[in-house]
Amino acid sequence: MFNYIIVGAGLAGAVMAERIANILDEKVLVIERRNHIGGNCYDEIDKTGIIIHKYGPHIFHTNYKEVFKYLSQFTEWKEYQHHVLGFIDGKLVPLPFNLNTLHKLLPEALAKTLEKKLLQKYDYGKKIPILQLLKEEDDQDLKFLANYIYEKVFLNYTKKQWNLKPEEIDEKVTGRVPILFSRDDRYFQDRYQAVPQEGYTKMIQKILDHENIKIMLNTSHQEILKIKNDKILFMNKEYKGKNIHGKNRRTIQLPIWQITIPLTKLQIRKTRPKMVPARCDNKLSKRL
Numbered sequence: 584m585f586n587y588i589i590v591g592a593g594l595a596g597a598v599m600a601e602r603i604a605n606i607l608d609e610k611v612l613v614i615e616r617r618n619h620i621g622g623n624c625y626d627e628i629d630k631t632g633i634i635i636h637k638y639g640p641h642i643f644h645t646n647y648k649e650v651f652k653y654l655s656q657f658t659e660w661k662e663y664q665h666h667v668l669g670f671i672d673g674k675l676v677p678l679p680f681n682l683n684t685l686h687k688l689l690p691e692a693l694a695k696t697l698e699k700k701l702l703q704k705y706d707y708g709k710k711i712p713i714l715q716l717l718k719e720e721d722d723q724d725l726k727f728l729a730n731y732i733y734e735k736v737f738l739n740y741t742k743k744q745w746n747l748k749p750e751e752i753d754e755k756v757t758g759r760v761p762i763l764f765s766r767d768d769r770y771f772q773d774r775y776q777a778v779p780q781e782g783y784t785k786m787i788q789k790i791l792d793h794e795n796i797k798i799m800l801n802t803s804h805q806e807i808l809k810i811k812n813d814k815i816l817f818m819n820k821e822y823k824g825k826n827i828h829g830k831n832r833r834t835i836q837l838p839i840w841q842i843t844i845p846l847t848k849l850q851i852r853k854t855r856p857k858m859v860p861a862r863c864d865n866k867l868s869k870r871l
Contacts, residue, residue, distance in 0.1 A: 585612040590804045593622020597790045604795035611796050616803045624783040634782045644773040651775040657789040659780035665770040671735050681763040710761035
């Protein structure tokens, strides 16, 4: 019998399984409804030898040395600095919007004036969300710039993606692409930026490669985990171990455990009746 059952073989589920298997020396079953491990980070090599990210590109970036060191046990890295260009007013310019973008789009005299005012008010290198910049009311030039960026960069994009204006969606969403007061053209400014040498799937495969870990693909948790008379049933037999859900908590109707995983030790506590998703300390799951 397994001591832990983890739902989801994505990066968060794989790291939790590895930590439990190695640190606690406990048996773990990982259930995955798809036909592959890796979750949305899944990638595969096409016939030309190119690694394809099936569910969209994933770029590893973090400022946490311990996170980078932990994952480096399972992969070599290709250093990769992500750069994005947007087509605005007939010009290809760096995004997120930064001081270089400012000078490429606006007349030089105006750009110099705006840069001077920005750096008088904000520290060099600071990032702020567009909705915060829009609240600028003290200076008409900065107010003009905020509205310019809003209309040229954010407005049409959010309307196309969600049929909503930027101010109609959660500020955290538009905040993911902040205004950057520097000349750094990279999309991310984190200390560590790379992609796994052989791809995410190979890395996650190595994370899960432990004698205490078993994986069931093509299996929904609803097929093998049920509640009956306030008891959890695994394969129709009472299960007294711990359930950890590495996916969207709205999709599961089971009591689960919250797991906190510093990369060197493990702490686990039960959460009833509120169901919460598994999480990794050091913001591991959020930054990968």
